[in-house]
Amino acid sequence: MTQINDIYSLYEVDNEKWLAATITMLKEQQLEHLDLEHLIEELEAMSRRDKLTVESFLEQIIRHLLLLQYWKSEHQYNANHWQAEIISFRTQLNEYLTKNLRNHLQENQDKIYQKALKYVNKKTGMMVEFPLECPYTIEQLLDENWLP
Incomplete structure (x- = not known):
């Protein structure tokens, strides 16, 4: 062979x-x-995985920021947990982030926000009014020290 x-x-x-x-x-x-055929396949899969990974981390950050900022009836009991989750997801996201992946997040921020919004609406029983559009800039979302 x-x-x-x-x-x-x-x-x-x-x-x-x-x-x-x-x-x-x-x-x-x-x-x-x-083996170009499989190399291309692997590179495309790697790109998809990386994009899905950073999107997932950003969605988690948005979810917890929304809960922290808007779910006032649970704030006293859950604020520390939400803040800790935000720190954790930002740390993990920053380990993956490249300039290209950051650009991908910025280009897809609205789509990611809508997924996060769907989750928090269900979690809160839609008893809280969340903004229809993302109230956070990409810089705020990625800033390890920023909270609303």
């Missing part, structure tokens, strides 16, 4: 070994031996 067939077979059998072999080929500039 040739090296090209080996790398294609390896992808189906052991993804970690395939990835290590692909990285080695890239470092050694053995581009003619790359």
Whole structure:
């Protein structure tokens, strides 16, 4: 079996070994031996995962900011918990964040806000009136020290 067939077979059998072999080929500039089909597939999947991950963290931050700012009847009992969650999600988000992912969040902030709004409306039993549009800038959402 040739090296090209080996790398294609390896992808189906052991993804970690395939990835290590692909990285080695890239470092050694053995581009003619790359499994381009699977490499492209993996890069596209990685991009999707990263985008979904940062979107999820931002949605959690928005949820907790909304609860902290607007759910007054629960504020006394839950404010510390909500603030701790905001800190945790911001910390995790900042570990993933790149300039491109930050731009992605900014471009998709409205969509992410609508998902967060749907959640907090259900959580509060729609007893609280939340803004229809995100009241926070991307800078505020990402600022580890900012709270409303």
